[in-house]
Amino acid sequence: MIGRDYSHDDELRATKVHVTQGESHVSTDPNVVMTTVLGSCIAACIRDPQAGVGGMNHFLLPDAGDGRSGSGGDAVRYGAYAMELLINGLLKKGARRERLEAKIFGGGKLFDSLSDVGASNAAFAERFLRDEGIPIVSSSVGGVSARRVEFWPVTGRVRQRLVAVDNAPQEVRRPAPIPQPASNAGDLELF
Amino acid sequence: MPQASSISVLVVDDQLTMRALIRNALQQIGFKDIREAPDGEEALKNLLAKPANLVISDFNMPKMDGLALLRAVRSHPPIRQTAFVMLTGRADRELVQRAVQFGVNNYCVKPFTVQGLRDKIEQVFGQLT
Numbered sequence: 001m002i003g004r005d006y007s008h009d010d011e012l013r014a015t016k017v018h019v020t021q022g023e024s025h026v027s028t029d030p031n032v033v034m035t036t037v038l039g040s041c042i043a044a045c046i047r048d049p050q051a052g053v054g055g056m057n058h059f060l061l062p063d064a065g066d067g068r069s070g071s072g073g074d075a076v077r078y079g080a081y082a083m084e085l086l087i088n089g090l091l092k093k094g095a096r097r098e099r100l101e102a103k104i105f106g107g108g109k110l111f112d113s114l115s116d117v118g119a120s121n122a123a124f125a126e127r128f129l130r131d132e133g134i135p136i137v138s139s140s141v142g143g144v145s146a147r148r149v150e151f152w153p154v155t156g157r158v159r160q161r162l163v164a165v166d167n168a169p170q171e172v173r174r175p176a177p178i179p180q181p182a183s184n185a186g187d188l189e190l191f
Numbered sequence: 192m193p194q195a196s197s198i199s200v201l202v203v204d205d206q207l208t209m210r211a212l213i214r215n216a217l218q219q220i221g222f223k224d225i226r227e228a229p230d231g232e233e234a235l236k237n238l239l240a241k242p243a244n245l246v247i248s249d250f251n252m253p254k255m256d257g258l259a260l261l262r263a264v265r266s267h268p269p270i271r272q273t274a275f276v277m278l279t280g281r282a283d284r285e286l287v288q289r290a291v292q293f294g295v296n297n298y299c300v301k302p303f304t305v306q307g308l309r310d311k312i313e314q315v316f317g318q319l320t
Contacts, residue, residue, distance in 0.1 A: 074304055077216075080208045081302035085280065087206070088251045097205075097253070131208050 014152075019043065019058045024082065026055035026089035030154040037163070038106035038147045039172040040118035042125045045103045045151040045158060046086060046134065048095035054153025057086040061121050079124045087132075100134045103158055105149045107141040110165050110172075118142065146172050195221030195319045202227045203234040203248035203260065204278070213247060213278075216305045220312070221319060231255025235263050238270045245274045245312070247299075250286060258290060265294045274315050278303070 014033040019025050021041055025034060034056040036043050047054025059082035061075040091097065107122030122141040129136055140147065140160055146168035150159040200222055204210045210227045217225055226243065228234035232254040234246065246264065250257040257277050264270055277290050277298040287298055299311045313319055 074302070077212050077302040077304075080206065080212055081280070084206055084209060084301070088280070091251070091253070128208050131211075132206060 019056045021058050021060060022082075024055060024057035024086040024089060026053065026086070026093055027153045028053045028093055030152075032153060034151045034153060036149050037169060037172050038149060039108055039110045039168060040106065040121060041172075042104060042106040042121045042141070043149055043151075044083065044086060044125055044129070045105070045149075045153075045156075046090060046100055047153055047156050048090060048099045049101065049156060050099050051094045051096065052154050053090055053093045053095045054151070054156060055086050055090055056151050056153070057082050059121075061117070061124060075120075076124060079121075080128060083125075083128050083132075098133075101137045101156075102129050102134050103137060103151070103156070104129070104139045104141060105147055105158075105160060108143050108145060108147065110144065110146060110168070192318050192320045193316050196223045198222060198245055198316065198319075199224040199243040200226070200245045200247060201234060201237060201243040203229075203231065203246060203252070203257070205229050205249065205252040209249065213308075216303070216308050217247075219305050220309050231257065231260030231263070234260055235267075238264065238273065239267065242270050243273060245276065245315075247276045247278065247308075249278050250280070258286070258293065261290060261293045261295055276311055276315065 014031050017025050017032055017034050019034050019036045036056065036058050041058055041060045043056055043058045045054065045056045059079060061079050090100065104125050107118040109116050109118045119142065126136065144165065145162040146165060148161045148163055200217055202210050202213045202225060204213065214225050214227065226237060228237050230252045234248065235255065248257040248260055261275055261277065264273055264275060274296045277295050278301055279286060279298055280301055290298060296315045297311045299308055
């Protein structure tokens with residue numbers, strides 16, 4: 001995917017794949033570790049333990065979201081699409097839907113405001129996974145800190161470090177949703 | 192102008208959440224007769240048992256994907272005329288071109304808006320009331 005940062009970490013002897021907002025990545029390589037930094041965004045780490053394939057996405061609903069009511073707003077459609085991209089990527093690499101399990105991270109409230117975007121994002125992710133029958137085997141959401149997350153997709157191991165707001169990168173402190181193209185953007189002139 | 196409420200729709204997607212979102216969008220447009228299927232295989236059985244006016248189908252699905260469903264629909268005379276709108280994750284030129292070869296009526300890129308989906312359906316049926 002465009003913009004993905006691959007680097008080799010000698011200490012971990014692993015190939016790091018940094019997953020930024022709007023991306024998702026899937027791997028069957030035991031030497032890959034996926035990393036991300038989260039504020040109010042959510043990262044879902046989903047894997048099939050039997051097939052040895054796992055992946056991570058990183059998304060922010062485009063507005064306060066409506067994950068609780070599930071009314072079908074644009075925000076929920078965007079979030080569902082982010083999850084679908086990851087799940088389809090896993091299925092293409094041999095995962096079976098009924099064996100998938102998830103860990104979710106993020107959804108923090110890093111600054112004072114009336115709305116809690118992080119909580120809406122976390123509620124969306126939890127509801128989506130429940131509705132799709134994908135168990136959440138562990139999660140760390142909410143709070144007032146940013147999170148640095150490392151995920152080993154084959155083993156499912158996760159390492160998380162909380163980061164004080166002041167030390168978090170600017171894009172993590174005040175993330176902006178990735179603008180979505182207009183509904184007809186990218187259309188092919190076939191009709 | 193056709194009434195949305197008089198058009199029967201079959202929504203085909205392997206994700207329950209996405210089916211619910213599409214159903215919700217269709218209801219906002221005015222559709223009332225909406226059925227669902229989780230994959231192409233179930234959708235084909237459903238259509239052969241009870242035809243629909245419009246199929247809105249995902250592409251990536253287990254058992255039978257959206258393209259295979261489209262081909263199957265077009266090869267069964269009783270349901271061959273069913274309007275077929277494919278949902279794609281992105282404007283995948285090759286996929287859309289193959290779908291056109293197999294007789295798709297239109298396609299819609301996810302994540303779609305209600306108005307975007309409405310526009311795509313109206314390009315097939317004309318302006319809906």
